[in-house]
Amino acid sequence: MxxxxxxxxxxxxxxxxxxxxIAALRIACGLLVVGWTVSLLPDVSAFLSDDGLTxxxxxxxxxxxxxxLVWPWAAVGLLLVAAxxxxxxxxxxxxxxxxxxxxxAVQRRDVYMLNSGDLLLRELAFxxxxxxxxxxxxxxxxxxxxxxxxxxxxxxxxxxxxSLLYLxxxxxxxxxxxxxxxxxxxxxxxxxxxxxxxxxxxxxxxxTASALLTYGTLVVEGALVFGLWLPRFRWxxxxxxVSIHLGIxxxxxxxxxxxxxxxxxxxxxxxxxxxxxxxxxx
Numbered sequence: 001m002x003x004x005x006x007x008x009x010x011x012x013x014x015x016x017x018x019x020x021x022i023a024a025l026r027i028a029c030g031l032l033v034v035g036w037t038v039s040l041l042p043d044v045s046a047f048l049s050d051d052g053l054t055x056x057x058x059x060x061x062x063x064x065x066x067x068x069l070v071w072p073w074a075a076v077g078l079l080l081v082a083a084x085x086x087x088x089x090x091x092x093x094x095x096x097x098x099x100x101x102x103x104x105a106v107q108r109r110d111v112y113m114l115n116s117g118d119l120l121l122r123e124l125a126f127x128x129x130x131x132x133x134x135x136x137x138x139x140x141x142x143x144x145x146x147x148x149x150x151x152x153x154x155x156x157x158x159x160x161x162x163s164l165l166y167l168x169x170x171x172x173x174x175x176x177x178x179x180x181x182x183x184x185x186x187x188x189x190x191x192x193x194x195x196x197x198x199x200x201x202x203x204x205x206x207x208t209a210s211a212l213l214t215y216g217t218l219v220v221e222g223a224l225v226f227g228l229w230l231p232r233f234r235w236x237x238x239x240x241x242v243s244i245h246l247g248i249x250x251x252x253x254x255x256x257x258x259x260x261x262x263x264x265x266x267x268x269x270x271x272x273x274x275x276x277x278x279x280x281x282x
Contacts, residue, residue, distance in 0.1 A: 013156055016149035018271035022128075023089070023136035025158070026096070028263035029124050030087025033099055036121060036256055037080045040106075047110045048072035067105040075106055086128070089138020096129040117257030123161070124260060130154035137278070155267055159228075162264050166224045173218060185217065186210025194252045220244055228268045238265055 045051070049072050069075045079102040085095035103122040107114055131154035134140035135147040178184040186209070189199040203209050220240045227237030242265070245258035266274075 013153040014151045017152045017155075018275075019132055019135040019147065019150050019152075020137075020271035020274040021267055021269055022131045022133050022150075022152075022155055023138065024266040024269065024274050025124070025131070025155075025263065026089060026092065026128055026133035027087060027137065028266055029099075029121075029128055030083055032121055032256060032260060032263060033083035033103070033125065034080065034087060036118070037076060037083060040076060043113075044072050044076050047113050048076070048106065066111070067108045069105065069109050072106075072109070075102060078102060079106060086125075086133075089134045089140050092134030092138055092140050093129065096125060096131075096133060100125040100129050115255045115257065117255035117260055120165075120260045121256055124158070124264065127154060127158040127161070130157065158264065159267050162261075162267065163225050163228065165261075166221045170218060170221050170225070173221075179214060179218065182211035182214045183207075184210075185213040189251055191252075194254070196249075196251055196253050199251055217244055228265070234268060238268070241265065 040047075048069055079099065082095050082098040082102060085091060086099050100122065103118075103125055107118055107122060132150040135150060141147045173179040173184070176184065178187055186204060186206070188194070189204045220237070221244075223233070223237045224241050227233040242262060245262050248254060249258040
């Protein structure tokens with residue numbers, strides 16, 4: 001007998017599964033937040049203190065709200081400690097909640113220093129706070145003496161979020177003139193203030209190269225919307241997505257966006273694949 005749609009959705013959300021993908025996401029998020037926080041340390045006084053270069057938007061302006069950090073160094077230090085606790089899985093749920101709240105506090109202190117990568121990292125921390133992220137490869141699991149399958153509804157929410165991210169990215173790009181005519185990538189790599197490594201002028205100014213990269217990006221992002229869910233195509237679209245994001249990371253200064261997106265791919269990796277990889281590395 002075929003299960004009803006309601007029953008199928010309930011099983012998809014709540015039938016206990018191996019939490020290895022969630023643990024991998026926890027480790028990746030912990031590493032990212034540690035890196036993000038360490039990269040902020042040289043600029044704590046400049047961006048977060050009352051005597052710094054900028055102040056956040058006034059309360060109520062465009063719906064923004066801000067957090068006044070009385071001791072910015074203490075907030076950043078606590079964030080670093082919480083990120084390490086999340087990384088190693090020590091009091092994992094509390095650590096994940098603290099990371100999420102502290103990222104909000106630090107980022108909302110000065111909204112002008114943010115980009116999409118900062119916001120995506122915060123969202124990843126939020127989803128991890130909803131997941132049983134300490135069941136595997138953690139100090140919590142070692143203290144308990146084992147782990148057990150858990151309901152994956154938090155993981156499912158993140159998976160849906162990743163698909164929606166690519167869906168809305170494609171929709172937004174299709175409304176942009178430069179994406180329609182195939183010049184978007186060529187223009188981006190010529191922005192001097194965003195360049196990480198200089199793209200050869202012959203490539204940056206090539207109409208053909210720009211068109212291939214621009215339309216290729218649209219095709220890959222469109223394929224990622226559904227392909228990550230399909231085992232037959234998952235590794236192919238994931239490899240294409242990794243190539244695009246590593247290319248962006250190598251050429252443009254866009255903060256932590258690409259690394260955070262690639263970390264989210266772990267939500268789609270089968271548990272047995274992750275366990276095999278850990279055994280091979282061990």
